[in-house]
Amino acid sequence: MKTVLFYIISIFSLLCAIFVVTTRHLFRAALALIGVLTGIAGMYLLIDAQFLSAVQITVYIGGIVVLVVYVVMLVSDVTQKGFADTPPWRKAVGGILAAMLFVLLLIASAPLALIKELAARSATVTEIGRALISPEKGGFVLAFELISILLIAAVIGALTIAFPGDFTDKEKEEKEIEEVKK
Amino acid sequence: MNEPSLNQFLVFSAALFCVGVYGLLTRRNLIAMLMSVELILNAAALNFVAFHHYKFGGEVGGAVFPVFIIAVAAAEAAIVLAIIIALFRHKKELDVEQVNTLKH
Numbered sequence: 001m002k003t004v005l006f007y008i009i010s011i012f013s014l015l016c017a018i019f020v021v022t023t024r025h026l027f028r029a030a031l032a033l034i035g036v037l038t039g040i041a042g043m044y045l046l047i048d049a050q051f052l053s054a055v056q057i058t059v060y061i062g063g064i065v066v067l068v069v070y071v072v073m074l075v076s077d078v079t080q081k082g083f084a085d086t087p088p089w090r091k092a093v094g095g096i097l098a099a100m101l102f103v104l105l106l107i108a109s110a111p112l113a114l115i116k117e118l119a120a121r122s123a124t125v126t127e128i129g130r131a132l133i134s135p136e137k138g139g140f141v142l143a144f145e146l147i148s149i150l151l152i153a154a155v156i157g158a159l160t161i162a163f164p165g166d167f168t169d170k171e172k173e174e175k176e177i178e179e180v181k182k
Numbered sequence: 183m184n185e186p187s188l189n190q191f192l193v194f195s196a197a198l199f200c201v202g203v204y205g206l207l208t209r210r211n212l213i214a215m216l217m218s219v220e221l222i223l224n225a226a227a228l229n230f231v232a233f234h235h236y237k238f239g240g241e242v243g244g245a246v247f248p249v250f251i252i253a254v255a256a257a258e259a260a261i262v263l264a265i266i267i268a269l270f271r272h273k274k275e276l277d278v279e280q281v282n283t284l285k286h
Contacts, residue, residue, distance in 0.1 A: 006186035010194045017198055020217055021205030033217050036198075040224050043194075046186065047235040052227075052248050059252050064220065064259045071263045072213060075270045086208050094207035098200040105196035112192070118239030120185070122231075123246075131242040132249070140246050147253045154257035158264035164271065 002046055009046075013039030024085075026072045030065060037061050048122035191232035199225035212269070212276045216262045220255060227251045 016035035023029050037060045044053035123131075135141045198221055205218030227248035234244020266276060275281055 001184050003184055003186045003190075006190060010190075014194070014197055014201065017201040017221055020221065021201055021209065021214070026211065026213055029214060029217055033220065036221065037224065040228055043191070043228060044231060047191075047231060049231050049235070049245060052231060052245060055249060055252055059256060060220075060224075064256055067259055067263055068213065068217065071266055075213075075266065075276065086210055091208050094204050097207060098204035101203055102196055102200040105199065106193065109189070109192045109196065112188075112237075115237050117237060120236050121240040122235045123240045123242040123244070127240070127242045128245050128249075131246050138242070140243075140250075143246075143250060147250055151253060151257050154260050158260040161261070162264035162267045 006043070006046055009039045009042045013043075027069070030069045030072055033068070034061055034065050037065065047120075051125045051128055188232055188236040191228065191236075195225040195228045195232070198222075198228070210277050210279055212262070212266050212278060215278070216259060219258070223251055223255045 013036050016032040016039065019032040020029045020036065023032070037056060041053045041056040041061075044050070044056060131138065131140055132144050133139070133141050202218045202221030202225065205221065206215055209215050209218060230244050230247050230251070234241050238244060269281060270276060273281060
């Protein structure tokens with residue numbers, strides 16, 4: 001039963017993923033990205049990683065994809081104008097390179113099946129929570145704090161970059177303001 | 183018997199990774215490239231979870247790292263989208279072949 005579910009989800013996700021990288025319509029690509037992310041959240045559920053599944057849906061679909069959709073709509077006159085198409089030779093080269101990478105990954109992952117197998121189980125939410133804030137050996141409190149700093153830095157950086165106006169060129173800014181007034 | 187095996191997960195995430203790489207190589211639009219990167223990060227996170235489930239008996243690191251991957255992806259998306267807004271304001275252009283002022 002789970003195997004059947006796995007195949008259904010994987011085919012659906014891969015089709016969505018191919019649609020994401022081939023369609024010229026950015027909004028549809030973002031919607032297909034939601035399909036891929038939902039499929040992967042379903043895969044997490046198949047191997048008992050409920051916490052990750054919830055995080056995937058809340059943070060990825062509820063946060064990142066919504067942000068992407070928002071920006072797609074904000075710059076929509078660019079996306080509707082359409083882009084110069086990628087030349088076919090480059091698509092062919094990209095496809096060949098990606099296919100070669102796929103074969104390489106398959107070859108590389110074959111010996112991994114030989115690793116000694118423990119009974120299949122997943123970490124519970126309690127274990128994940130304890131590990132995230134545990135300062136002892138095997139805990140991840142340092143990484144956790146570093147991620148917090150990274151997120152704050154990213155938010156401040158994003159604000160600085162996206163803030164209207166050029167901080168370094170006051171004269172130009174005043175000129176622009178005068179032009180707008182006229 | 184009814185459970186999917188580790189190999190199936192590996193093949194799926196390898197395929198997803200390669201689709202992402204293909205998108206990254208061929209797309210010229212910054213937003214589309216960001217979406218390809220999200221595919222790649224997801225494939226990597228799925229591998230972490232699959233290994234921790236099948237080979238390491240629920241070793242907690244394999245479930246914690248995808249959380250970090252998702253957090254880094256969120257930070258990355260925020261930065262890239264800010265760059266897109268700034269770029270759009272200055273150049274009215276999101277084509278990576280046209281935006282090359284840093285190149286020369």
